[in-house]
Amino acid sequence: MKTNDFYEQVYQIVRLIPNGRVSTYGAIAKALGAAKSSRLVGYAMIHGHDPRLNVPCHRVVNRKGLLTGKIHYNTPNEMQRLLEQDGIIIIDDQVHNFDKVFWDPQTEL
DNA sequence: GTGTTGACCCCAA
DNA sequence: TTTGGGGCCAACA
Numbered sequence: 063m064k065t066n067d068f069y070e071q072v073y074q075i076v077r078l079i080p081n082g083r084v085s086t087y088g089a090i091a092k093a094l095g096a097a098k099s100s101r102l103v104g105y106a107m108i109h110g111h112d113p114r115l116n117v118p119c120h121r122v123v124n125r126k127g128l129l130t131g132k133i134h135y136n137t138p139n140e141m142q143r144l145l146e147q148d149g150i151i152i153i154d155d156q157v158h159n160f161d162k163v164f165w166d167p168q169t170e171l
Numbered sequence: 172g173t174g175t176t177g178a179c180c181c182c183a184a
Numbered sequence: 185t186t187t188g189g190g191g192c193c194a195a196c197a
Contacts, residue, residue: 087179098192104178105194124179131178176196184188
């Protein structure tokens with residue numbers, strides 16, 4: 063009952079991401095005290111990509127603000143569209159003004 | 172039970 | 185500056 067808890071923590075933080083903001087896998091992993099397990103966060107997204115979980119995975123990007131996970135969506139344009147719908151500008155598959163829209167769970171939480 | 176893959180991150184040459 | 189390699193942990197074949 064530990065790994066499941068880790069995923070729950072990830073979902074919890076992702077759900078807390080404010081509108082118009084994005085976060086990173088590394089930041090979330092670090093906030094959970096597992097800075098070296100940043101890949102698990104991404105994995106948690108795949109496993110947690112469920113409607114009832116209500117996890118806005120599109121608001122989570124990699125350290126460079128690149129939409130690495132868009133390929134896992136039904137359509138590659140889905141993720142970008144959702145982000146732009148939140149007021150986030152996407153240029154060349156990466157977040158524009160990334161440092162401005164970046165939401166650090168460790169700082170803001 | 173072993174080997175490969177992956178929505179990652181960091182450091183060195 | 186770009187490129188390459190190591191580490192981390194979990195799921196899959």
